[in-house]
Amino acid sequence: GDSVTQMEGPVTLSEEAFLTINCTYTATGYPSLFWYVQYPGEGLQLLLKATKADDKGSNKGFEATYRKETTSFHLEKGSVQVSDSAVYFCALSDRGKSTFGDGTTLTVKP
Amino acid sequence: NAGVTQTPKFQVLKTGQSMTLQCAQDMNHNSMYWYRQDPGMGLRLIYYSASEGTTDKGEVPNGYNVSRLNKREFSLRLESAAPSQTSVYFCASSAASGRVDTQYFGPGTRLTVL
Numbered sequence: 001g002d003s004v005t006q007m008e009g010p011v012t013l014s015e016e017a018f019l020t021i022n023c024t025y026t027a028t029g030y031p032s033l034f035w036y037v038q039y040p041g042e043g044l045q046l047l048l049k050a051t052k053a054d055d056k057g058s059n060k061g062f063e064a065t066y067r068k069e070t071t072s073f074h075l076e077k078g079s080v081q082v083s084d085s086a087v088y089f090c091a092l093s094d095r096g097k098s099t100f101g102d103g104t105t106l107t108v109k110p
Numbered sequence: 111n112a113g114v115t116q117t118p119k120f121q122v123l124k125t126g127q128s129m130t131l132q133c134a135q136d137m138n139h140n141s142m143y144w145y146r147q148d149p150g151m152g153l154r155l156i157y158y159s160a161s162e163g164t165t166d167k168g169e170v171p172n173g174y175n176v177s178r179l180n181k182r183e184f185s186l187r188l189e190s191a192a193p194s195q196t197s198v199y200f201c202a203s204s205a206a207s208g209r210v211d212t213q214y215f216g217p218g219t220r221l222t223v224l
Contacts, residue, residue: 043200043215093211102152
């Protein structure tokens, strides 16, 4: 079946540091890929998505590129802020079914 | 436009008690889902409803039942609560039209079973 593997956390960075959270997937079909973010005490919300190979999703300074050849969708941000502290989930959807990674906790220190 | 709403936000039960978690969405979505989130285990799908009138088991259905009351509402029932069901429960919905299936989540219900 489909699966999503995220880099293990937690990740701790200083403000203005560069962020990368790795995500790889396996899927039998041709999935859409997503990053969701969960702030403390809240539900998940969509951060960005990409629907086909080489698409780049972007939002709030975060970016991720759909790489079919490496089956990856790594999340990046050039300069993180304290307000980016949250749990980040990589996910895929294919033929009406969604699969989530285990989440990566990011803490940004001032 | 409230999105996905869940009630209650917090609940404490004793072992063996029953309760129903309520979920409603106002986005006219076809599909609805119930997940539980435990530390270090990500999201696990309990049950889902692909459309009004249908429900299917997810990864961890034991100890739970669901009802898709209408297109808007999807409830989760614990018949006899156990400490292992202490968790945060999230309801989600999606349009489920085609490949791009963005899920929209409620704020969660934090359940403690003593």
